[in-house]
Amino acid sequence: MPLGRWKSVDHPAIEDVAIDDVLHALADPTRRRIVRMLIEEGDRPCGTFGLGMAPSTISHHFKALRNAGLIRQFDSGRQRMNTLRLTELETRFPGLVDSILALSEPERPGR
Amino acid sequence: MPLGRWKSVDHPAIEDVAIDDVLHALADPTRRRIVRMLIEEGDRPCGTFGLGMAPSTISHHFKALRNAGLIRQFDSGRQRMNTLRLTELETRFPGLVDSILALSEPERPGR
Numbered sequence: 418m419p420l421g422r423w424k425s426v427d428h429p430a431i432e433d434v435a436i437d438d439v440l441h442a443l444a445d446p447t448r449r450r451i452v453r454m455l456i457e458e459g460d461r462p463c464g465t466f467g468l469g470m471a472p473s474t475i476s477h478h479f480k481a482l483r484n485a486g487l488i489r490q491f492d493s494g495r496q497r498m499n500t501l502r503l504t505e506l507e508t509r510f511p512g513l514v515d516s517i518l519a520l521s522e523p524e525r526p527g528r
Numbered sequence: 529m530p531l532g533r534w535k536s537v538d539h540p541a542i543e544d545v546a547i548d549d550v551l552h553a554l555a556d557p558t559r560r561r562i563v564r565m566l567i568e569e570g571d572r573p574c575g576t577f578g579l580g581m582a583p584s585t586i587s588h589h590f591k592a593l594r595n596a597g598l599i600r601q602f603d604s605g606r607q608r609m610n611t612l613r614l615t616e617l618e619t620r621f622p623g624l625v626d627s628i629l630a631l632s633e634p635e636r637p638g639r
Contacts, residue, residue, distance in 0.1 A: 440628065441551070513627060516624060
């Protein structure tokens with residue numbers, strides 16, 4: 418995957434991410450579910466999360482995660498792939514993502 | 529302070545508070561500042577936080593904290609007092625409030 422492909426979508430530098438952004442992004446069960454799936458199953462394309470929602474709603478959730486520095490998106494062929502920025506986030510807000518995921522239910526209906 | 533006074537304002541039972549509510553409430557520097565002041569200086573009336581904002585804005589922030597189970601409000605004479613529900617919150621979401629406050633700047637301009 419050439420590095421240039423990352424430029425197809427805007428991503429904030431991790432030092433520009435505020436804790437407000439991360440808290441807002443994770444204050445939603447669908448977005449926590451996306452993060453959990455990426456942690457447990459690795460990088461995957463947007464269409465494979467089985468969220469059962471309108472594409473515009475799903476797109477909104479991915480954008481919220483991207484703008485909060487939680488995920489990176491890149492185009493691979495005709496698919497938009499998602500990868501977590503956990504290492505960067507762990508440096509910026511140590512323990513925060515883990516703590517929130519540990520304290521919330523694993524919202525994964527149908528799994 | 530008679531217990532009946534607490535009924536003048538609605539408060540959620542702590543078991544009805546979702547982590548989404550707490551994250552939303554603490555995803556704001558003014559609301560974190562209010563919580564910090566209550567932790568450090570104890571119960572106090574709404575008008576004494578020196579927030580420098582319109583009363584309607586301040587009222588909105590206190591309501592968000594109250595609805596998220598972070599504070600209890602009660603009327604004392606002509607003042608509306610605020611007290612943290614830290615013990616209850618600590619039981620429901622152990623470590624969450626501390627973790628968020630520790631990772632965010634102490635937003636206290638003028639102090």
